[in-house]
Amino acid sequence: MAVYTHLSAEDLARLIGHYDVGKLVSAKGIAEGISNSNWLVETTGSDGNGARFILTMYERRIDLSDLPFFLGLLDHLSAKGVPVPRTIHDRDGASSRMVDDKAVALIEYLPGVSVGHPTPEQARAVGIALADLHLASTDFALTRENDLRPRDWAAILADAGAGAIGTIDRALPSVIEESLSDLLEHWPEDLPSSIVHADLFPDNVLMLGSRVSALIDFYFSCHDITAYDLAVTHVAWSFTAGGHDYRTEVGAALLEGYQSVRPLSQSEIAALPLLAQGAAMRFIATRIQDWLDTPADALVTRKDPMDFARRLQFYRRDGEKVFNA
Amino acid sequence: MAVYTHLSAEDLARLIGHYDVGKLVSAKGIAEGISNSNWLVETTGSDGNGARFILTMYERRIDLSDLPFFLGLLDHLSAKGVPVPRTIHDRDGASSRMVDDKAVALIEYLPGVSVGHPTPEQARAVGIALADLHLASTDFALTRENDLRPRDWAAILADAGAGAIGTIDRALPSVIEESLSDLLEHWPEDLPSSIVHADLFPDNVLMLGSRVSALIDFYFSCHDITAYDLAVTHVAWSFTAGGHDYRTEVGAALLEGYQSVRPLSQSEIAALPLLAQGAAMRFIATRIQDWLDTPADALVTRKDPMDFARRLQFYRRDGEKVFNA
Numbered sequence: 001m002a003v004y005t006h007l008s009a010e011d012l013a014r015l016i017g018h019y020d021v022g023k024l025v026s027a028k029g030i031a032e033g034i035s036n037s038n039w040l041v042e043t044t045g046s047d048g049n050g051a052r053f054i055l056t057m058y059e060r061r062i063d064l065s066d067l068p069f070f071l072g073l074l075d076h077l078s079a080k081g082v083p084v085p086r087t088i089h090d091r092d093g094a095s096s097r098m099v100d101d102k103a104v105a106l107i108e109y110l111p112g113v114s115v116g117h118p119t120p121e122q123a124r125a126v127g128i129a130l131a132d133l134h135l136a137s138t139d140f141a142l143t144r145e146n147d148l149r150p151r152d153w154a155a156i157l158a159d160a161g162a163g164a165i166g167t168i169d170r171a172l173p174s175v176i177e178e179s180l181s182d183l184l185e186h187w188p189e190d191l192p193s194s195i196v197h198a199d200l201f202p203d204n205v206l207m208l209g210s211r212v213s214a215l216i217d218f219y220f221s222c223h224d225i226t227a228y229d230l231a232v233t234h235v236a237w238s239f240t241a242g243g244h245d246y247r248t249e250v251g252a253a254l255l256e257g258y259q260s261v262r263p264l265s266q267s268e269i270a271a272l273p274l275l276a277q278g279a280a281m282r283f284i285a286t287r288i289q290d291w292l293d294t295p296a297d298a299l300v301t302r303k304d305p306m307d308f309a310r311r312l313q314f315y316r317r318d319g320e321k322v323f324n325a
Numbered sequence: 326m327a328v329y330t331h332l333s334a335e336d337l338a339r340l341i342g343h344y345d346v347g348k349l350v351s352a353k354g355i356a357e358g359i360s361n362s363n364w365l366v367e368t369t370g371s372d373g374n375g376a377r378f379i380l381t382m383y384e385r386r387i388d389l390s391d392l393p394f395f396l397g398l399l400d401h402l403s404a405k406g407v408p409v410p411r412t413i414h415d416r417d418g419a420s421s422r423m424v425d426d427k428a429v430a431l432i433e434y435l436p437g438v439s440v441g442h443p444t445p446e447q448a449r450a451v452g453i454a455l456a457d458l459h460l461a462s463t464d465f466a467l468t469r470e471n472d473l474r475p476r477d478w479a480a481i482l483a484d485a486g487a488g489a490i491g492t493i494d495r496a497l498p499s500v501i502e503e504s505l506s507d508l509l510e511h512w513p514e515d516l517p518s519s520i521v522h523a524d525l526f527p528d529n530v531l532m533l534g535s536r537v538s539a540l541i542d543f544y545f546s547c548h549d550i551t552a553y554d555l556a557v558t559h560v561a562w563s564f565t566a567g568g569h570d571y572r573t574e575v576g577a578a579l580l581e582g583y584q585s586v587r588p589l590s591q592s593e594i595a596a597l598p599l600l601a602q603g604a605a606m607r608f609i610a611t612r613i614q615d616w617l618d619t620p621a622d623a624l625v626t627r628k629d630p631m632d633f634a635r636r637l638q639f640y641r642r643d644g645e646k647v648f649n650a
Binding site: 029030031040112114208 | 331333334335336337338349350351352353354355356357365367436437438439440441442531532533620
């Protein structure tokens with residue numbers, strides 16, 4: 001959530017010159033992205049009528065060998081009508097370029113805002129868009145493994161250690177302990193898989209009213225269990241702030257929208273309570289890692305893993321009711 | 326340089342609804358401003374053709390009673406043709422509104438980028454724009470005292486203490502000591518005064534090629550010695566990174582551009598070497614304050630006061646030559 005690298009106007013103008021987008025008119029560093037620097041860039045446009053783009057510089061966490069997957073997927077989905085921003089290719093056809101030792105990509109700007117408190121109608125639209133994404137990605141040629149699967153959460157949590165985790169919240173170690181082995185033992189192996197977004201929080205969806213104008217930030221996308229992506233999205237959209245209360249109508253609308261495009265099989269429905277617990281555990285694990293890696297006085301707001309411990313406990317208790325209703 | 330407050334899409338839409346600017350289409354938090362949160366906001370526009378604005382939320386350091394001065398000055402200068410963004414007034418005519426307990430203002434978006442390594446031609450254009458600002462502000466009705474005058478730098482430096490200052494750089498206390506009393510004793514009292522920008526660094530000037538498209542960030546503007554503002558701008562524009570080398574042609578072009586609009590008197594020219602040393606000391610003082618207030622591991626890049634200690638030493642040595650040539 002920052003701009004980590006300074007790019008001068010001269011750097012930016014030189015970079016923009018490699019694309020057929022006209023001349024640089026404006027560039028504002030924007031406070032978006034997990035570990036990238038981003039600029040909202042305005043140019044005169046290839047036709048002189050003005051154009052806007054998001055310029056992303058890949059700073060950390062992103063393996064450069066994954067960029068063709070991430071950027072190619074945007075083009076693939078966009079060509080199939082899924083609302084995602086296209087990658088702008090340079091005059092040589094490349095989807096990314098290097099600036100000094102960092103990769104950058106120029107990405108289509110799409111309008112819309114991220115909602116803070118989604119309505120059922122908005123959740124339904126997101127369910128539809130997620131199912132569209134799953135169906136449209138089946139014939140995408142590149143592959144990427146998920147590096148945040150159950151064994152990875154377990155490794156992150158083991159590295160952190162119950163002692164350190166208990167300093168974040170005294171209740172946290174036992175919440176993890178009572179679920180983790182269950183997840184590792186019973187994680188489904190034979191459900192349909194596909195490309196998944198794997199991080200479709202409201203922050204990563206731009207909306208205009210109740211219409212989805214863009215799904216963004218595909219930097220966790222990979223191949224995994226298709227219904228797991230629906231579980232992640234359910235965990236991300238269906239609770240009040242802090243994960244304190246389940247929002248019944250929002251959760252139901254998300255599932256209903258999704259199934260209106262891609263009906264779930266009986267085995268997928270049966271797995272959803274466990275997949276949702278896993279989705280909650282995945283965010284517990286990485287939030288714990290980030291929390292323990294961030295100095296307490298770092299002027300950065302640390303995200304509380306308890307927000308997802310509460311969701312995990314909800315799905316353990318009420319998951320069957322929510323998904324099998 | 327951050328977004329300190331989260332405003333949801335719903336908060337933003339509600340806020341935008343108080344202005345005659347159409348409906349909210351997009352909002353991106355931008356990494357600009359010293360101690361405010363800023364968003365680049367796009368709306369459908371009052372005419373349906375789209376419009377863009379900067380939404381500023383005043384977080385710290387800004388005394389709310391100063392807002393009519395800052396926002397009124399933008400309107401005053403803009404009406405006189407100085408390239409500054411106008412304040413957008415709400416349907417009740419107010420230039421600022423409260424959101425929860427914080428003031429916000431909607432400000433015109435102007436194109437342009439901040440240059441990193443200015444050319445003499447660009448420095449000349451900035452000199453002209455600064456002189457235009459000085460002349461256009463003479464009949465502005467509101468006043469604001471400078472709260473960063475020599476006695477204030479001296480107080481900041483005394484509060485910090487030579488011991489702590491020496492931990493930043495061992496050379497720093499003596500650089501300050503050899504100049505500070507000189508500045509306090511000889512600071513001119515009878516030079517022409519006017520409204521000054523007082524912080525016109527390249528970051529606060531948007532340019533399109535060699536044209537100034539906007540002077541921005543007026544949150545240090547106040548009444549003070551007119552030539553002091555030229556000195557601040559000279560200190561800010563005429564050196565290589567870190568203040569290591571004086572850029573003769575850039576400094577000369579800035580002075581030449583300024584004087585093409587507002588010729589300096591003999592007493593102003595004679596005072597410039599001392600005013601420039603004072604301008605360097607003003608930034609040394611606030612950078613020391615920020616440095617000592619920021620934890621070393623705060624994930625924020627601290628700005629080195631030595632960048633301005635080098636400039637101060639340059640003006641002590643060569644100031645007469647630079648300004649009296």
